[in-house]
Amino acid sequence: ASVLLINGPNLNMLGKREPHIYGSETLSDIVGHAEKVMAELGGTLTHVQSNHEGVIIDAIHSAWGVHDGIIINPGAFTHYSYAIRDAIATVQLPTIEVHISNVHAREEFRHHSVISAVTVGQIVGLGSDGYEWALRAMVRRLEKNKK
Ligand code: DQA
Numbered sequence: 001a002s003v004l005l006i007n008g009p010n011l012n013m014l015g016k017r018e019p020h021i022y023g024s025e026t027l028s029d030i031v032g033h034a035e036k037v038m039a040e041l042g043g044t045l046t047h048v049q050s051n052h053e054g055v056i057i058d059a060i061h062s063a064w065g066v067h068d069g070i071i072i073n074p075g076a077f078t079h080y081s082y083a084i085r086d087a088i089a090t091v092q093l094p095t096i097e098v099h100i101s102n103v104h105a106r107e108e109f110r111h112h113s114v115i116s117a118v119t120v121g122q123i124v125g126l127g128s129d130g131y132e133w134a135l136r137a138m139v140r141r142l143e144k145n146k147k
Helices: 027-040 053-063 075-079 082-091 129-146
Strands: 002-007 044-049 069-073 095-099 121-124
Touching: 002 027, 002 053, 002 129, 027 044, 027 129, 044 053, 053 069, 053 082, 069 082, 069 129, 095 129, 121 129
Parallel strands: 002 044, 002 069, 069 095, 095 121
Antiparallel strands: none
């Protein structure tokens, strides 16, 4: 399986950014671990981080016909980017949404995702481990759908 991992705005600051909420691991720690997990599962992982909505949309478009699935933490775009939602709907690749923090226990504006209606599902509040669970769930799903 070939999976595209996308991290949106401010996630390049993980480790320094509000560690009481997002933990002390850096993005490169998280991506390094995700690559290891993917290798163990016999797949490949491509990672893109951007603070720019259009770059994220372009990355989603370029996944079409190239990758088998997308794991995305859209950061704050989760709550208002109809354009990212439409990009996911356009490419019709199975997509899993990840949030490090428990968005439902935080400010009201974080309770709603405009993205989740076009995803397979969400993993929320399990810290950086959520990326690993999302990868495992994606690979399992892709294998099941092959049979
Ligand atoms: C986040 C939650 C969002 O509300 C926030 O804007 C982020 C990170 C998370 O991973 O918990 O940037 O997606």
